[in-house]
Amino acid sequence: MTEAWRPDDDERRGALGPVRVRVPAKVNLHLGVGPLRRDGYHELNTIYHAISIYDELTARRGDTLALTMEGEGTGELALDDTNLVIRAAHALAGYAGVLPHARLHLRKQIPLAGGLAGGSADAAAALVACDALWGTGLSRDELAGIAADLGSDVPFLIYGGTALGTGRGEAISPVLARPTSWHWVVAIADVGLSTPTAYRELDRLRDSGAAGAPLGSTDALLGALRQRDPRVLARTLGNDLQDAALAMRPALADTLKAGEAAGALTGIVSGSGPTCVFLAANAADAERIAAELTAAGVCREARVAHGPVAGARVG
Ligand code: ATP
Numbered sequence: 179m180t181e182a183w184r185p186d187d188d189e190r191r192g193a194l195g196p197v198r199v200r201v202p203a204k205v206n207l208h209l210g211v212g213p214l215r216r217d218g219y220h221e222l223n224t225i226y227h228a229i230s231i232y233d234e235l236t237a238r239r240g241d242t243l244a245l246t247m248e249g250e251g252t253g254e255l256a257l258d259d260t261n262l263v264i265r266a267a268h269a270l271a272g273y274a275g276v277l278p279h280a281r282l283h284l285r286k287q288i289p290l291a292g293g294l295a296g297g298s299a300d301a302a303a304a305l306v307a308c309d310a311l312w313g314t315g316l317s318r319d320e321l322a323g324i325a326a327d328l329g330s331d332v333p334f335l336i337y338g339g340t341a342l343g344t345g346r347g348e349a350i351s352p353v354l355a356r357p358t359s360w361h362w363v364v365a366i367a368d369v370g371l372s373t374p375t376a377y378r379e380l381d382r383l384r385d386s387g388a389a390g391a392p393l394g395s396t397d398a399l400l401g402a403l404r405q406r407d408p409r410v411l412a413r414t415l416g417n418d419l420q421d422a423a424l425a426m427r428p429a430l431a432d433t434l435k436a437g438e439a440a441g442a443l444t445g446i447v448s449g450s451g452p453t454c455v456f457l458a459a460n461a462a463d464a465e466r467i468a469a470e471l472t473a474a475g476v477c478r479e480a481r482v483a484h485g486p487v488a489g490a491r492v493g
Contacts, residue, residue, distance in 0.1 A: 334350050
């Protein structure tokens, strides 16, 4: 049992100044969706990849737990106990036996309900930031254990990089990959899509025989990640949720076509969508494709990113 936190512990435990944590968005290079489990989740076989679009969470000492924010989703996203940042702070405090006191400020660049796991990223950032602020000193594996109860994507965002996710996505194993940086273009839509609705749509398409064949194994992708050739990687990307996202948002087909016409090696829907991600041959191509996508009016905004990058980190 961990000793209880007391205010006069401030000086000897934890950070005195603000703690700033940067956390990336994720894309799924492979999202294999298996059968619906009895607990309501689908069995997943996925390769997560962290990319350089970041949210930033700053944690300061406080007498209560409070959250403020700026950026994507401001005014739409509740800052109360339903916010994943607050839920994560409570979960860590409960685990470590400390009071959940902090003043948290979120600077959000990851779009809401975009299929980029922004909420999960913020939960991972809150675990890492509060761990440093409160001096609870948990290991990444311990933080990932708490993270799994907050959401299926949260453990991956504690680690970052490129990793295999199994179970409902929460069981993470590192992937052996060459230290290559891949160049991505991320096309962000005007309006988000709900993840549970996308899974229900996939179930409906499968029940009616209208879904495409499910993805096979990740072997080809894992092989491609051990090489440096983006053309090889491009042939191995796949997402079982893409049909569902396209059924719910048919205009995404135009976004995918526009990216490929602009020279992307391939494009896929990210997670449950509606964000589309394109693999570019190099950084210059990525810049050009992003400019063309923006000019074509097929998305709200196109940003360049690279990956893999580290997960939630102080600094
Ligand atoms: P995923 O890819 O993990 O399915 P997503 O990127 O599609 O998620 P998120 O932006 O992570 O979607 O958010 C999904 C929902 O989670 C939001 O609509 C919101 O209701 C809730 N949520 C709670 N806290 C947060 C947060 N800090 N940031 C974003 N969403 C949050």
